[in-house]
Amino acid sequence: MIAGVVSNVVRGQIMSAPQADPVHVPRPSSWWSALRDAAIDFVYPPTCPFCQAELPADMREVSGGFCLTCWVALTTPTGSVCRRCGGTVGPYLDVESGCIFCQDEAYVFDRVYRLGLYDGVLGTACLWGKHRRGDPLLAALVKLLCQSERGTLADEKIDVVVPIPQHWLQRLYRSHNAPDTLATVFASRLRTRLGTHTLQKTRFTPRQGRLGPQARRINMKNAFRVAKPASVAGATVLLVDDVMTTGATVNEAAKVIRQAGAKRVVVAVLARGLGIHR
DSSP: OHHHHHHHHHHHHHHHSOTTOGGGSOOHHHHHHHHHHHHHHHHSOOBOTTTOOBOOGGGTTTTTTOOHHHHHHHHOOOSEEOTTTOOEEOTTSOOSSOOTTTTTOOOOSOEEEEEEESSHHHHHHHHHTTSGGGHHHHHHHHHHHHHHTHHHHHHTOOOEEEEOOOOHHHHHHOOOOHHHHHHHHHHHHHTOEEOTTTEEEOSOOOOSTTOOHHHHHHHHTTOEEESOGGGTTTOEEEEEEEEESSSHHHHHHHHHHHHTTOSEEEEEEEEEOSSSOO
16 A cells, blocks of 8 residues: 555656656655655654644645644634734734733833734643653744744844753753744744854743742843854844743843844744733
8 A cells, every 4th residue: 555655656756747858857866755755644644733633635734734623723813912022902902012911011122923822722732842742843833823924024034043041950850941942943944043052041040930020020130141142243033932921031031132232132932921821
């Protein structure tokens, strides 16, 4: 059965090439790639990275790799999105220069891109993505975000993608850092430079989850530094984290990046939390 699938793929590759010009016939490496992909798809059919449902062929690109049910849950609009903080507000409010969630905040970053609210399917996906086996899920979520913001993200002309880092003590017991994975995928899709070691966390901080807004700001104060200022000087930086709640973490990181000479800092997160979630 597999041999039949492989044979059809190879035959289709050859027959589709222009017969009058043998230069256009796919090289053996192309045949091997098609053969390999067909065999893998047959033995291990592509599945939704969240619920593991098998994916129909016509859904794989349209939905970012998610099944129809998960795709709808992840992309259904919940209201207007504030450009400044990524918060969701009513449909008739002006969100160009801030909203009720950020109008009193002194953010130094320029805007926030997010996929949705930290709730439901997306909230659970963010939690799963914190574990190493969640990397394929994180990659699919970035793809979905890039699809939804295709034109706008390209217009930002991002020079370097920088993840929110862990402190070295945190890496001892939690080696997987979700923002590293997210930043890698963003850099690949935006075809720009990845700055994994650009930003460093200089001191250990307690988890933000049980802290209120003011305590979060104090907790993150002076927690970051830019290792090589020349890497961000004059650049438009995409600062990446998995979840943004009050914005204390990304704002403190953006502050030192701007102080190092960056022209602009744009934030991308998977989810926007409105409350104490993490």
